[in-house]
Amino acid sequence: MILTTTETVPGRAIESALGLVKGNTVRAAHAGDDMQAWFKNLVGGELEEYTALLAGAREQALDRLVAEARARGADAVVGLHFSSCEIAEGAAEFLVYGTAVKLLPQKPV
Numbered sequence: 001m002i003l004t005t006t007e008t009v010p011g012r013a014i015e016s017a018l019g020l021v022k023g024n025t026v027r028a029a030h031a032g033d034d035m036q037a038w039f040k041n042l043v044g045g046e047l048e049e050y051t052a053l054l055a056g057a058r059e060q061a062l063d064r065l066v067a068e069a070r071a072r073g074a075d076a077v078v079g080l081h082f083s084s085c086e087i088a089e090g091a092a093e094f095l096v097y098g099t100a101v102k103l104l105p106q107k108p109v
Helices: 031-043 048-071
Strands: 014-028 076-088 091-103
Touching (some): 014 048, 014 076, 048 076, 048 091
Antiparallel strands (some): 014 091
């Protein structure tokens, strides 16, 4: 599956747009990880526990988007956007969305 933040796939022509596809997940940190991050916040620096949590959330949201695009018969998703927000104390949603497209076959060179 080709994923791109651009509106086109370089070197390929779009045959048809199949519509909006999205993937999301809501995650909260484990209490132990949350405490470690809180202590690290006192001295500054990267909060690795949250970095890992958000990386996992991003990958799960992308996996869900790709599954929806494949179910529609897409070859690619263009105009990919990521969004995240806090939805409750200690819980955040990670959302990815774009337009599923069918590409014209590549011409032999």
